[in-house]
Amino acid sequence: MTELEQVAAAFDSKDYRTAAQLLKTLLQRMPENPWVQLYLGRMHEVSGKLEAAETVYRQLLRNSLHPKVATQARQGIQRVEAIVKAQRQQAIAEATADPANTELGFLMLAPVTGEARNVAAQNFARIMKLDAYTARMQLPSRSWQLYRTGPIGELQVYGQELRNAQIPVYWAGLAEIEKLRVFRVLHFQSVAPQITVVCHNEFDQVGSLTFEWSEVTRRVEGLLPIFGDVIDQGAWGKLQWKEQTQDYAHVWDLHIPGRQSILRFCDSNYLFQEDAAIADQVTPQTTTRINWNHLIAFLNQKLPNLETWSDFTGFAETTADHIPPLSRIKPQIDIERKAETHWDPAFQLYSALVFLQSS
Structure with missing residues (x-):
């Protein structure tokens, strides 16, 4: 033998x-x-x-x-x-046997670049049962990508497999996201000796919150499209109404992990005329954009070298295929709209994922 x-x-x-x-x-x-x-x-x-x-x-x-x-x-x-x-x-x-793990969850892929991308694409194809070309196309290279939604227990299993294969991935359940407190800031009430903002809480109640600049660890920026109807010339020269982006709302989130809280600034609902931080720069003639720039300059002065996340637009574009589960997220954004859009809950999800994966 x-x-x-x-x-x-x-x-x-x-x-x-x-x-x-x-x-x-x-x-x-x-x-x-x-x-x-x-x-x-x-x-x-x-x-x-x-x-x-x-x-x-x-x-x-x-x-x-x-x-x-x-x-x-x-x-x-x-x-x-x-x-x-x-x-x-x-x-x-085993994971979904626990009722808590059957709740809605979100799984997000982070960009993979350089030489690591080839190996990551091979592992991604193997785990998700994709051909090599599809795996490379689905693996993000620039922005975060909302890849899958479903029971959080199931996403944890896939997420751990991907993470073990050196693919950067994060996941969070809806309940975990909802635990984060979001305060929609209306204006600064005082900036010295204490820093106090007037804001809406998650129950739309108006109150005040006092904090220290040192508590803020990062900021998240986003532009949310404002849609409007315009007359467009369609086929055969026929005029028709068409929805298109007419402007953008600017949103800034300041994360305070020690309080599990987010301070959200949005130019669409900010009361610049009542703001203690930039009161001497605001006049009835100044535009919202100018006032917003003054506010951002003030925040940048008080929070220099702050960790910044600003690739929201790329992430939001990947959420369009997940609108039903995304609609279960309360946006916590005050923008007057004629109809709901996935962009608002997408920003809430993006900021929450940044908060949770960084904490």
């Missing part, structure tokens, strides 16, 4: 210790032999190193000219995929 036959017999009898010893010798003597590589993949498989096993099997399937080796490599891939699928289903079943 040859050494290769001895290895095969050891695997057939599930004598994996003997198989490992024989395989170690064969790998030293003939590492490129396709049968040796096949048994290496098998050893990875029975040892629970499923990713390594699949890698070996796929290399054999691509490179081996031996029909029997290719057939067994293909069968090995099928076994590994079946094991991974069963493990994932079991993990999801």
Whole structure:
């Protein structure tokens, strides 16, 4: 009996210790032999190193000219995929057995660039069962991407698999997002000796909040489109009403993690005339844009070198395919609109995800 036959017999009898010893010798003597590589993949498989096993099997399937080796490599891939699928289903079943893990959740992918992108795309394709081209197209390179929604327990399982494969991913449940307190600032009541803002809370109650600049750890910026109807010339010269972006609302969030709170500034509802921070710069003649620029200059002066997140637009564009679950998020934004838009809850989600993944 040859050494290769001895290895095969050891695997057939599930004598994996003997198989490992024989395989170690064969790998030293003939590492490129396709049968040796096949048994290496098998050893990875029975040892629970499923990713390594699949890698070996796929290399054999691509490179081996031996029909029997290719057939067994293909069968090995099928076994590994079946094991991974069963493990994932079991993990999801265990996770969602807890009612708290059946609530709505959101899973977001962070950009992957440079040399890491090739490996990440391969792992992404393997985990999400995509072809290589689709995986590269779906893996973001510039902005965060809302990739999947569903039961938070299920998203945690996928998220952990992706994270283990060095793919940057974050997830959060709706309940976790709703725990964050968002205060919609109307104006600064005082800036010295105490810093106090007048604001609406999540229940639309007006009150005041006093804080220190040192409590603020980051800011999140966004532009929210303001839509309007215009007359447009359609087919055959027929005039028709068409919705288009006419302006943008500027939104700034200041995160105060020590209080699990967000201070939200929006130029659409800000009371510049009553603001203590820029009172000497506001006149009845100054425009909202000029007043907003004065306010931002004041905040930048008080909060220099603050960690800033400003790629909201790219993220928001990826949320259009998730409007039903997104609509369950309360936007906490005061913009007068004729109809609801996914842009408002998208900003709330974006800011909340930044808050939660950074805390």
